[in-house]
Amino acid sequence: MSATGRRGGATRPxxxxxxxxxxxxxxxxxxxxxxxxxxxxxxxxxxxDAVTVRAVAVEAGVAPMGVYNRxxxxxxxxxxxxxxxxxxxxxALIARGEIDPGERLFGxxxxxxxxALSNRAHYLAMFDDAIHQDxxxxxxxxxxxxxxxxxxxxxxxxxxxxxxxxxxxQEVAQQIWSTVHGAVxxxxxxxxxxxxxxxxxxxxxxxxLRGLRA
Amino acid sequence: MSATGRRGGATRPxxxxxxxxxxxxxxxxxxxxxxxxxxxxxxxxxxxDAVTVRAVAVEAGVAPMGVYNRxxxxxxxxxxxxxxxxxxxxxALIARGEIDPGERLFGxxxxxxxxALSNRAHYLAMFDDAIHQDxxxxxxxxxxxxxxxxxxxxxxxxxxxxxxxxxxxQEVAQQIWSTVHGAVxxxxxxxxxxxxxxxxxxxxxxxxLRGLRA
DNA sequence: TATAGTTGTAGAACATCGTTCTATCACATT
DNA sequence: AATGTGATAGAACGATGTTCTACAACTATA
Numbered sequence: 001m002s003a004t005g006r007r008g009g010a011t012r013p014x015x016x017x018x019x020x021x022x023x024x025x026x027x028x029x030x031x032x033x034x035x036x037x038x039x040x041x042x043x044x045x046x047x048x049d050a051v052t053v054r055a056v057a058v059e060a061g062v063a064p065m066g067v068y069n070r071x072x073x074x075x076x077x078x079x080x081x082x083x084x085x086x087x088x089x090x091x092a093l094i095a096r097g098e099i100d101p102g103e104r105l106f107g108x109x110x111x112x113x114x115x116a117l118s119n120r121a122h123y124l125a126m127f128d129d130a131i132h133q134d135x136x137x138x139x140x141x142x143x144x145x146x147x148x149x150x151x152x153x154x155x156x157x158x159x160x161x162x163x164x165x166x167x168x169x170q171e172v173a174q175q176i177w178s179t180v181h182g183a184v185x186x187x188x189x190x191x192x193x194x195x196x197x198x199x200x201x202x203x204x205x206x207x208x209l210r211g212l213r214a
Numbered sequence: 215m216s217a218t219g220r221r222g223g224a225t226r227p228x229x230x231x232x233x234x235x236x237x238x239x240x241x242x243x244x245x246x247x248x249x250x251x252x253x254x255x256x257x258x259x260x261x262x263d264a265v266t267v268r269a270v271a272v273e274a275g276v277a278p279m280g281v282y283n284r285x286x287x288x289x290x291x292x293x294x295x296x297x298x299x300x301x302x303x304x305x306a307l308i309a310r311g312e313i314d315p316g317e318r319l320f321g322x323x324x325x326x327x328x329x330a331l332s333n334r335a336h337y338l339a340m341f342d343d344a345i346h347q348d349x350x351x352x353x354x355x356x357x358x359x360x361x362x363x364x365x366x367x368x369x370x371x372x373x374x375x376x377x378x379x380x381x382x383x384q385e386v387a388q389q390i391w392s393t394v395h396g397a398v399x400x401x402x403x404x405x406x407x408x409x410x411x412x413x414x415x416x417x418x419x420x421x422x423l424r425g426l427r428a
Numbered sequence: 429t430a431t432a433g434t435t436g437t438a439g440a441a442c443a444t445c446g447t448t449c450t451a452t453c454a455c456a457t458t
Numbered sequence: 459a460a461t462g463t464g465a466t467a468g469a470a471c472g473a474t475g476t477t478c479t480a481c482a483a484c485t486a487t488a
Contacts, residue, residue, distance in 0.1 A: 031435095031436075049346075052473085052474065052475080053474085053475065053476080054473090054474080054475090062436080062437090063436060063437045063438065063439095064437095064438095064475095064476095065436075065437070065438090065477095066436070066437090068476075068477080069435075069436075073475080073476075074475065074476090127399075127400075127403070127405070128342050132263075144405070145407070148407055167417075170407065170408060171408055171414055171417060174406065174407055174408045174414060175397075175414075175417070175418050175421055177396075177400070178393065178396040178397035178400055178418060179392065179393045179396055179397075180396070181396040181399070181400060182391075182392040182393055182394070182395040182396020182397065182399065183389075183392035183393075183396065185341075185395070185396065185399065186341075186391070186392055186395060189341070191341070191358070192388065193359070193362055193384065193388055194384060194385055194388045200385055200388060200389075203381075203385065203389070204389050204392060207389055207422075207425040207426060208421075208425060209425075210424070210425040211421040211422060211423075211424040211425025211426075212421060212425075245464095245465080266444085266445065266446080267445085267446065267447080268444090268445080268446090276465085276466090277465060277466045277467070278446095278447090278466095278467095279448095279465070279466070279467090280465070280466090281446095282446095282447075282448085283464075283465075287446080287447075288446065288447090429488100430487105430488085431486100431487085431488075432485100432486090432487080432488090433484100433485085433486085433487095434483105434484085434485080434486095435482105435483085435484080435485095436481105436482085436483075436484095437480100437481080437482075437483095438479105438480090438481080438482095439478105439479090439480090439481105440477105440478085440479085440480105441476100441477080441478075441479100442475105442476085442477080442478100443474100443475095443476090444473100444474080444475090445472100445473080445474070445475105446471105446472095446473090446474105447470100447471085447472090448469105448470080448471080449468100449469085449470075449471100450467100450468090450469085450470100451466100451467090451468090451469100452465100452466080452467080452468105453464105453465080453466075453467095454463105454464090454465080454466095455462100455463085455464085455465095456461100456462090456463085456464105457460105457461085457462085457463095458459105458460085458461075458462100
């Protein structure tokens with residue numbers, strides 16, 4: 001058991017706290033962003049499997065040890081990728097000023113798929129752990145939660161406007177998320193058994209809103 | 215590039231055709247099922263990551279080479295696991311004699327989740343490729359298709375009975391599949407943000423049927 | 429300015445993985 | 459009884475995540 005090592009402690013050096021004693025010597029943070037950028041580049045260019053410590057280090061022009069010094073291992077680096085992913089997803093879900101509640105939800109739904117298809121590797125890393133990581137940091141989950149809350153907001157808006165039936169907004173948002181995620185995940189994996197995914201997805205959103213409306 | 219070897223040819227020996235010359239010497243098929251059974255045992259007991267060629271061979275009391283002799287590699291063995299998985303899923307979806315179309319669909323939906331939760335490792339291997347395989351054999355896709363067709367049948371039944379709105383049954387079945395898969399996948403991965411998954415899933419099915427009915 | 433300490437680099441090393449190869453051995457058909 | 463097919467054991471290769479050690483470079487202090 002326990003397969004590949006992964007020691008107990010090894011908590012990442014918590015690079016948020018300034019330690020407040022003296023003008024703490026800022027560790028060359030360039031290496032950090034260089035590594036994350038490189039990892040993202042490798043992920044998009046060569047796919048999830050190509051995201052190896054050695055490959056990312058080479059891409060960043062940095063020694064492999066940097067990954068362990070700054071992120072505590074591969075998982076720490078991957079977590080940064082996931083953070084960027086969920087941030088992008090949240091941005092996609094933010095309302096674009098739609099007044100009509102149905103349009104607002106429909107638009108968010110369309111942009112959800114758009115994000116997933118334009119960032120397939122990210123999406124699979126986020127929901128499929130295509131890049132194998134042991135656990136997902138609570139830090140990441142918090143950002144994921146923010147994406148979800150964006151959706152909950154739209155649901156509340158729809159209920160307040162009388163467009164959606166009154167229910168626990170969290171529950172309804174979860175239903176929406178489950179639905180769009182399922183469709184998008186199957187589409188990315190090529191398991192969709194319909195000829196026109198674009199149209200089918202629109203129909204799915206229509207069906208969804210029909211099932212949820214007051 | 216090309217990461218881990220994986221030669222070009224290596225097509226599995228097509229153990230279906232009897233070669234029709236003489237009473238073809240049946241290659242001790244025991245090794246075959248022993249390996250699949252062992253792989254399944256390892257998968258369920260130790261999780262997807264533990265399904266390694268060596269571990270499965272040990273579990274089966276067989277030499278690692280057996281995997282290559284009989285399945286052409288790890289992927290071939292994994293394909294067998296997937297076949298068993300999709301067969302189980304199809305069995306779960308077969309109607310239990312429900313007359314009411316809504317009940318029939320609802321029941322199938324409940325059993326879908328039941329199967330997934332009772333066979334988490336299988337399910338993740340099927341839809342998440344938790345066991346990393348390069349491509350999925352068309353043979354596997356055929357069985358997956360059979361599961362889907364089971365669902366399409368229920369949809370046709372519902373439309374014929376006037377319980378569901380008239381649409382392309384394939385499209386509607388795809389909508390249902392996307393929805394339940396999304397919910398179940400998120401639940402298995404612990405990404406559900408609702409307190410009572412059981413109740414939420416029932417509500418989801420209710421919403422789904424509401425959106426689909428005539 | 430000179431010294432000390434932190435930080436990154438380079439490279440080897442370990443265990444595990446999928447995979448291939450080379451022998452040796454057991455069995456079944458002829 | 460002779461022959462050949464298939465299984466076995468074990469080493470080997472390349473790649474992976476990870477750790478460790480030695481060395482170079484930079485920053486902050488004396």
